[in-house]
Amino acid sequence: MSAPTLSLPAPAKLNLFLHITGRRADGYHTLQTLFQFLDHGDTLHFNARPDGQITLQPELPGVPAEANLIVRAARLLQQASGTSQGADIQLDKRLPMGGGIGGGSSDAATTLVGLNHLWRTGLSLEQLAELGLSLGADVPVFVRGHAAWAEGVGEQLTPVTLDEPWYLVVVPPCQVSTAEIFSDQRLTRDSPAITLAAFREHGGRNDCLPVVAARYPEIRNTLILLNKYCEAKMTGTGSCLFGAFPNEREADKVRARLPATLQTFVAQGCNVSPLHAQLNKAAY
Ligand SMILES: C[C@@](CO)(OP(=O)(O)O)[C@H](O)COP(=O)(O)OP(=O)(O)OC[C@H]1O[C@@H](n2ccc(N)nc2=O)[C@H](O)[C@@H]1O
């Protein structure tokens, strides 16, 4: 009999705003942002295996298994816990890559949380979030699983409760490299720090948007198009754009008016990550 499978979601996130407040000596940027999850994402299936091997199916185009954040997360947890167990992992990829909706980071977080459960390695969420930070600045928020106000390089998290609107997400036909945007001379790095209360009252910007729009005509044009129907915003360092709607029907109406050639999806914002919602239901 084959080992039981644990299947868990790896949801997308949105950055509802993104201010770059400075640059550290190591080159990393300090920022302020608000993370909210979407009830839309990848799914990972895990089977424990006793021989310590980690396998991943299928391989993602352009990402060899050893570079995949899922395999890297699994190996990191093996090292940190000293377990002798391994895993066969299957990935149902739905999220666009390099879209600023955090698919790779979310896959890594679901792997850390899922294998910690399956292997009974007993690390706390805090320890898993710290491990995750070495894989990427966005991994900790997915490990912790609550919508959050973030500072530092995105790792100083304060859980927040936000409205949970429906979002129309548009995926422009290009990928954006985060490192490339952060190294652009034109990026402004001096936004004054604000408070959550100030954001709630006055809103915020995405400081990466002018640079992304200047570098990618496809994103600039998609932004102009989406702005005809709603207040269009960009998540992270792009490429995905989004607008908020009070209900699914309103979001679907705008989606139907966009060209069929554009990749789009509609999903609800969630303050509790679908990963944690599922684990809580199963009394994890
Ligand atoms: C800015 C955000 C907002 O969510 O952008 P998105 O990637 O989601 O679009 C993220 O925090 C990004 O996190 P993540 O995508 O995990 O970035 P990492 O792999 O840690 O970093 C990629 C590269 O971007 C630069 N980088 C990243 C984060 C940061 N606060 N300052 C930086 O200067 C560094 O050059 C780094 O080598």
Ligand SMILES: Nc1ncnc2c1ncn2[C@@H]1O[C@H](COP(=O)(O)OP(=O)(O)O)[C@@H](O)[C@H]1O
């Ligand atoms: N499991 C994974 N899913 C997606 N991308 C991955 C994964 N593992 C490694 N990567 C690499 O990370 C890059 C950024 O991934 P992703 O998280 O999708 O984008 P973003 O950080 O813009 O939200 C990809 O272009 C890819 O090279």
